[in-house]
Structures are given as C-alpha cells and as structure tokens.
Amino acid sequence: MTTASALTIAAGRAEHLRNVIRGFDAQTVPPVEMIVAVMQDAPYDDLPRTRFPVHQIMVPPRDGQLPLAAARNAAAAAASGDVLVFVDVDCIPGPGLIADYVAAARPGQGLMMGEVLYLPDGALRDGIDAGRFDGMGVRHSDRQAPPPEGLRACEDYRCFWSLNFALHRADWDRSGGFDEGYLGYGGEDTDFGRGLSERGMPIWWMRGGRVYHQYHPHCMPPIHQIPSVIRNADYFASKWGHRTMEHWLHAFRLMGLIENGAQGLRILRQPDDADFALCRQEPHMPYANTRRVLDRLQGIAGPERHDPARIREVERQQADMLARRAG
Template identity: 65%
Template sequence: MRDVSVLTIAKGRTEHLHNVVRGLAAQSIPPRELVIAVMDDLPYDLLPETPFPVRQIHVTRTDGELPLSAARNAAAVHAMGDVLAFVDVDCIPHPDLVADVADACHPGRGLVMGEVAYLPKGATDKGLQFNIFDRIGVRHSDRQAPPRFGLMKCEDYRCFWSLNFAMHRDDWALSGGFDEGYYGYGGEDTDFGRVLDHRGIDIWWMKGAKVYHQYHDHCMPPVHHLHSVVRNAEYFASRWGHRTMGHWLHAFHLMGLIDNAPEGLTILREPDAADLDMCRQTEDMPYANSRRVMDKLQAELGTEADRRRAAEAGEAAISAIAAE
C-alpha cells in the first residue's frame, strides 16, 4: 500500500481546518502526515490531536494576495509520501479517502479527482456524522457526476479543479506543479489542467475519495475577486493565446464592471453592495452557482435583440462553466 501525504492550504478558516484534521484522524488507513501551507502570518495552534504528524509551513506574499499556486507547490515540496492528496481547507475527508487514493494513484496514472458533496449550513454543528453527511450532501449541478465505480477519463482539462485531487509524486514531478505567475483568486486550476493535457498526463474522475464541502459565505461569480480574476485571465492568455474564466468575465461585463474587449480587459468600476448581493450564496444554498446569476443578468437585458446578442456573446463562456 502506497503511503499518502495529505496537503492543504489555509488562510483563516480555523474551524474548517479543525474539521479537516478530525476527518483525517478518523481515516480507515491513516495518512503518513498532514502538511499545511499556511498563508497567514502565524501558524495554527491547538489543532486536534492526530495519530500522524502535522507539519505547518509558511507561504505568504508581501502584497497580501493569496499565493494559492505557491502554497500548493510548497506543500508538495515538503511532503514525504508516495501519493500527494490535495484537500481544500473547507473539505472534510470521508474516512476512506486516504485508502482510496492510495489504491488509485500509482506512477503513470495521472491525476485523480475524488467526489465532492456540498453540505448545508449547520451540518457540522454536532460534529462529524458521516452517515448524515451522505444523506444531506449534494453534488454541484454544474459538475460531472462520478462514475458508477472505478475511474472515468476526463476528456476536458477545463474540468479540473483543485478542491480534491491526488497524484503519485512521480506524476506530480512530471507536471511541474502549479504556475506561480497566478496569485490571488482564479485561473491557476485551468492552467494546471492545460499543462497536464499538453504533457500527456491523464485526468480521471473517481468513484470514492470523497470529501464534504463545508458551508461558508461565498460569491459566484466571484465579484469580490474582480481584480485578480481579470489579472489572471490576462496572464493565462499570455501563456496560451486565449483567456480563461470566460463565463465570469462575461458576467462581469453584463454587470458593467469591465470592458471585455479582445485587445484587453479594463475594469470600469468596483463592485458595489448590489453586485455582491446578486452573487452571494444565501443560507438555503449548499453551493454558489454562476449559472443562476448569469441567467438572471441575461433575463434583465432590455430587448429581445439585446438578450439574443448577449446570449450569443456568452455561449462559449457558459459552455465552460463546469471549469469554474
């Protein structure tokens, strides 16, 4: 059995991180270690006890932007296991996650994406009750369902997202890791998927290796990250010849936040309270959904001709919504 290092990156979210640690302590096969890339000034203290070591490493930027790519890369550098299992700080691992990825990830397999179930607000108030999580957790409506069993090839690199994935360290080395030219929010996942596709490294959907996404306030499209989304979309274009996050950029354009011109993106104004309210996940939603907001924006356009033009302009962007 290959040993597994579980890696997470964290800024704030202390209670979420505690639940990640508790979930790992409940594994049917314990991980070799947990490596936390801390994007705050100070390490986390008073973490729950575990039967495996927990190591924290410090990764920050002087400008305060989130160094998501650099943090994942740093965690991988410090990991010692054969398999690198990346679990976001807001995701509680199912008790069989470590066993599942240990079995699935061998040299040459590529990248494996596990299942994700979104929990409603308050789901963890009484602790980790996995049988209840299985009953109330839901799949994101814009995400691919897992296969009935085993693995299923993912044919579109844009569908990769870093919420819950694992690779053998040999395949990670072949990938080169995440491009650290991305910082703040957005773009680095699609770039990583594009690199894997370019280098012939397979991406797989997996039945199992499940995590439960903990509820937290969020906006989608991410208007609260307007500047970093715009910057990272242009950086992606400098590498690959076209922008990514097109569905978000289209929404920002419909909201009057940006001029989405082929020759360059221009921020026209800052998001206001109305923009945030439109995009914010409400307490009755287990997850935020860009499609809901984009449908609303297009429905509110003034004339049928306006709606038709907007729909045509956004068709390619909306087709990529599964990669948000």
C-alpha cells in the same frame, strides 16, 4: 506499502482547518503526515491531536495576494508520501478518502478527482458524521457525477478543480507543479489542467475519494476578486494565447463591472450592494453558482436553460471574453 501525504493550504478559517484535520484522523487508512501550507503571518495553534504528524510550513502572501499556486507546490515539496492527496481547507475528507486514492494511484496513472458533496448551513452543529453528511450533502449542478465505479476519463482539462484531487508523486514531478505566476484568486487550476493535457497526462473522475464541503458564505461569480481574476486571465493568455475564466468575465461584463476593448479588460466600477445580493450565497443554498447568476442576468428560465440553441449562444457570448476585442 504505498503511503500517502495529506496536503492542504490555508489562510484564516481556523475551525475549517481543525475539521479537515479531524477528518484525516478518522481515516480507515491514515496518511503518514499532513502538510499545511500556511498563507498568513503566523502558524495555527490549538490544532487537534492526530495519529500522524501535522507540519505547518509558512508561505507568506505576495504583493498582498494569497499565493495559492506557490502554497500547493510548497506543500508537495515538503511531503514524503508516495501519493499526494490535496484537499481544500473547507473540505472534510470522508473516512475512506486516503484508502480510495492509495488503491487507485500509481506512477503514470495521472490525476484523479474524487467526489464532493456540499453541506447545508448548520450541518456541523452535531459534529462530524460521514453517514449523516451522505444523506444531506448535494452535488454541484455544474460538475459531472462520478462514474458508477472506478475511474472515468475527464476529456476537458478545464474541469480540473483543486478542491479534492490526488496523484502519485512520480506524476506530480512530471507535471511541473502549479505556475507560481498566478497570484490571488482564479486561473491556476485551469493552467495546471492545461499543462497536464499538453504533457499527455490523463485526468480522471473517480468514484469515491469523497469530501464534504463545509458551508460558508461565498459569491459566484467572484465579484469580490475582480482585479486578480482579470490579472490571472491575462497571465493565462500570455502563456496559452487566450484568456480563461470567460464565464466569470462574461458575468462581470453583463453586470456592467468591466468591459472588453481593444486595450484589454478594464474595470468600470466597483461592485455595489445590489451586485453582492445577486451573487451571494444565501443560507438555503449549499453552494454559490455562476450559472444561476448568468441565467438571471440573461433572462433564461425553465426549459430554455437546456435549449441547445440557447446554450450555443451563451457559449458564443462567453467566448468573446477570451481575447481583446478588435479595434
């Protein structure tokens, strides 16, 4: 019988974590355990009772930054299941998540990314109800829809997102795990996807494996994380020859927050209230969206958003952030 371990990483967000645990306890096929990699000074208390053990392992911050990559690696190392199911702490698993992933995962299958529906503000006032969430949750406009059934190959490693994914333990071992040189926000997911691509390991979009993203105010692009985004973009370049997160960097540049010169990326000023007002997720928005901000900064509206020539020009401008500007 194939077993699965549920894995998450967490710092703060105690009620989010409790909801994740409740979601795993409501599975049609429960995990054999849940591993919580805790990125804060003390473990969580008052966690819900479950049909399976919940283990907390401590992965303290490094240099004042959350060690997201190291925490995922530590959670995987502590797990005993055949299939490793990673869900972010702000995502409630649907009742069939474990069953869906266990049915699809096998050695050599590669990595599978399940469905994500974003919940509006107030969705949890009446508790956790997957049927109700299915009716009110929305898909992210910049993410591909799942296939009609089964799996569909993801042809671009940059689409990998650690929000909700699973793979067999044998494939995790082959992947080498997340690069722990990334600290704080940004870059480690793209690096992991690039590593899978280099190893010839497939990434799949999956029908099922659904989670519900719990509403919480957020900024996109992440103007509250500019120093770590810059650091991690340059770290990515030290490995692969070019930066990543160029859409965020491009937005920062358009806002006058950074510049890209011969000496590399440089912060020009700190974000102000107007910047946060532009990037902040408001209560009527189920998710924050960098594309919305870029469109506003560049004066793109209506049908122009889908004009191929305009899309190519935006991509060209973003690509300028992949390397230092000459001279």
